[in-house]
Amino acid sequence: MKNFIFERAELDNLVETLKRRGFKVIGPTVRDSAIIYDELTDANDLPIGWTDEQTNGTYRLKRRDDAAVFAWTVGPQSWKKFLFPPIQKIFATHRSTKGLDFPNSKKQAPQESPPIKYAFFGVRSCELNAIAIQDKVFLGGPFIDPLYQRKRTGVFIVAINCNQAGGTCFCASMNTGPKATTGFDLALTEILSDKHHYFVVEAGTELGEDILKNVKCTKATEENLATIKNITEQTVTQMSRSLDTANLKNILYQSSEHPRWERTASLCLTCTNCTMVCPTCFCATVEDVTDLAGKQADRIRKWDSCFTLDFSYIHGGSVRTSTKARYRQWMTHKLASWVDQFGTFGCVGCGRCITWCPVGIDITEEARAIRENQP
């Protein structure tokens, strides 16, 4: 393991170095009463001295009485908005006398501008797992998604190990955090005591190590590593929610007619918020947009959700007209059929669906209710 420490002031240098290396640095920043992800001009854009308080259906941004940079958890957005943008043109075509022309087809591909080189700054362990899941979805099968691949290739990831648990977090029970174990170039742990504000950094790749050459680092001591271990353990202890995954797949497969679904359906707004904020949800719809003359058409891919009626529309109508069917589909996919499909759960325990549900439906509670009331 290659662990180093650097002083808080060097964080600015790390952001600067990434920018100098040609990365577009995306990181957390405070905007519109939340911590969201956007391009960072410099390290001053980070949510210094901010934290969040979260519970079912509620998120509040709060001031801290110190200058901690990462003492908060996850906000309404996830990194998927950069790798799998909410609205994206798939192709354009125009009508000619010979038929339809596809200017983006291989034969006539115009000189494409080089893809943006992203550096994601401050990726939580749950989010690393979510990115790994979307990698599997978009790049893992026999058919790769070229749009995702183009954005994903060469992304530099600076992970941040959580030093506190949010009110809706349950990553420990999903085995996806709170400490980053893989999938990063650099992983930081922020340590803030009365007199000393510094970061322990673990290099996960050679490129990560190379970037660190521009940052004033010293080798991490055993004591530093013990501190990280303590922080991680403390964070796990703070986590108030958990989702018992033992035999979960089978329990859900056997519970399609469980009365709990009906109860949840009476609360669920089918507003789609849980799926939109979920860092693993990957469903999209395509819309064809024409010009008035019908000579030019664009095919646009947009985030979709299994909570809409159109999502399950086939010839003759929608398959899942009831809210019960839609909620059951979503949760059973996340916690059961996802395992058969991709080999992991589709849930990383980030808690976004709990916080951002306008009526505070809690997936951990739903799973517990179904598990505990088996016929």
Add this chain to the structure above:
Amino acid sequence: MSKKNTTAVKVLTQKKARKPKLAVWKFSSCDGCQLSLLDCEDELLAIAEHVDIANFPEASRMVTKGPYDISLVEGSITTPHDAERIHQVRRQSKVLITIGACATAGGIQALRNFKDVKQFIVAVYANPKFIETLNKSTPIADHVFVDFELRGCPISKHQLVEVINAYLNGRKPNTPSYAVCVECKRRGITCGLVAHGPICLGPVTQAGCDALCPSYHRGCFGCFGPKETPNTAALSTYWKTLGVKDDDLVRLFRGFNAYAEAFRKESEAHEK
């Protein structure tokens, strides 16, 4: 390319001999929705290139006689005269599209539907006997067959162009009936309900405005009416736990789409 395909392409690329005739009709309304057509500015010339704007008094005194290929109908039915005239409009129209909350749900003037209209007339007019009005303000679809309903107060000009565009190209318009929340999330707008709360009708309101109010840190007012499968009761129940009063719930659901079924039932459920 096979011979058959070439013919198909020829048919597709053939220029239509006659431009479709478009008419715009006004019933009880504020004119805001028909103004959305003039608001198209950048697209207006292109539209005029492909459709013959044959009857649009707001824009031109020149009126070409019907029948019309597309009729855009704004406003609700509030007078006996309206109730007759809408049948004349329908008879002259191949495709009838209602535009806006008045035409699709009765509009803000449908607030009268919850009270006795005669009392209003007596209170407002010096000579009530000259006022001829119906007890209720009703949407166009209550009177004639409507081919397509475009929501909004006012409608979105982008959706209007999209509907005309879809008609011209013989495809289904992209006007989804899911919640405003989808548009908020796609735009990366932080949910106000969750982050500062508690009032926003977004989760029960149909998308189409591209989350206009939430983008200015305001809750959704429900201008586009109820979304598909709106669970208004669940939202109200939750808000009541946060301290929202019945009176406020009545007012919330009694906006521009007060008479749309889901909103009407919800407001009535909280009326004492």
